[in-house]
Amino acid sequence: MVTASAVRSTLRPAMDNATRDALSRHRERLAGLDPYRWTAVEEWREAVRPFLVHVLHRHVERFDELTKRPAFVVGPRIQTSRGNNFAQAAATDELVNRARAAEAKAKLLSFLDSLLALPPAPPAHGQGVVINNYAETQMGDKYTTNISHSNVGAAAIGAGAVATGSVAAAAPPTQEQHRKAVAEAQGALVRDQDALDALDTRMFEALNQFLRLARDIQVEQKSLADVQAKMKETLDEVWAEQAAKGMKPQLLPKTLEVVGAIASNPVMIEVTKKLIGG
Structure with a gap:
């Protein structure tokens, strides 16, 4: 059995579409830069x-090596009574350093191309999210649950996820439980901000806005x-609203901590489906 936290700490052997699209945009930005000004x-x-x-944490070490400032040269400057070589030395330095x-930029682009060539994530078992009570979210292929005194039973989200279970009553959590779950999701969102900004700088604000609104939605005394x-x-x-401001809606990687936090709230099942597909 693989829990959501365990999946988040494990490298995926393939690349999903959202990750590939984000990486491609970063590559395009690099391609347009003048590397002579390495800043x-x-x-x-x-x-x-x-x-x-x-x-893609296994590739970070190589990324750090390739993004180090190149060993730019500074040739000797000579001053004599007959003059100096400053202009010629500066021109030579620039020629060598531009090369x-x-x-260095070409090597970095080649590295990014190798990452983009990783195989697509297969629509196989292990890509789903299974929710079988308020507190437990599992990501994997097939689970059987027989939970008593549960308001949720079992719900499967994503390709390859199958769940069965029993419910005592089809009712949402209490308002207190809901607000606690939203608070946990907001904390996870903050921890995921850098990764979300890498996908789209408006994605963090969109999820933050949603969670603020979701916290105040009445859940008790409703089906x-x-x-x-x-x-x-x-x-x-x-x-x-965010799309109108320029955000490009896209599926979120299932490894994000905020995805697991949102999925653990039974009132968010349809939200989870929209965020990760399913």
């Missing part, structure tokens, strides 16, 4: 590194289906 590459590196740490910067539909409606409204 531009260093600024690019600071934006990209958290993304790699989160989704070194271009070579679970009605509350789930209200949560989905609220997310759709936030997504449309």
Whole structure:
């Protein structure tokens, strides 16, 4: 049995579409930079590194090597009574250093191309999210649950996820339970901010806005289906608003901590489906 936290700490052997799209955008930004002023590459590196740490952490060491400032040369400056070589030395330095910067950039682009060539994540078992009570979210292929005194039973989200279970009553959590779950999701969201910014800088604000609204939605004295539909409606409204401001809606990697936190709240089942597909 693999828990959501265990999955988040394990490297995926393949790349999902959201990760590939984000990496491709970072590559395009690098391709447009002039590497001679290496500070531009260093600024690019600071934006990209958290993304790699989160989704492709085995490749971070090589990334750090390739983004180190090249060994730029500074030739000797000679001053004599007849004059100096300052202009000629500066021109020679620039010629050599531009070549070194271009070579370093080419190696970095080649490295990113190798990452983009990773195989796509297969739609196989192990890609789903199974929720079988308020506190436990499992990511894997097939689980059987026989839970008594549960308001949720079992719910399977994603390709290859299958769950069976029993319920005592189809009712949402208490308001206190719901607000606690939202608070936990907000904490996870903050920890995931760098990874979300790497996907789209508006993604963090969109999820933050949704969670603020979701916290105040009344869940008690309503059917679970009605509350789930209200949560989905609220997310759709936030997504449309942020899309109008330039956000590109996309599926989130299932390894994000905030995805697991949202999925653990039974009123968020439809929201989870929209966020990760399913």
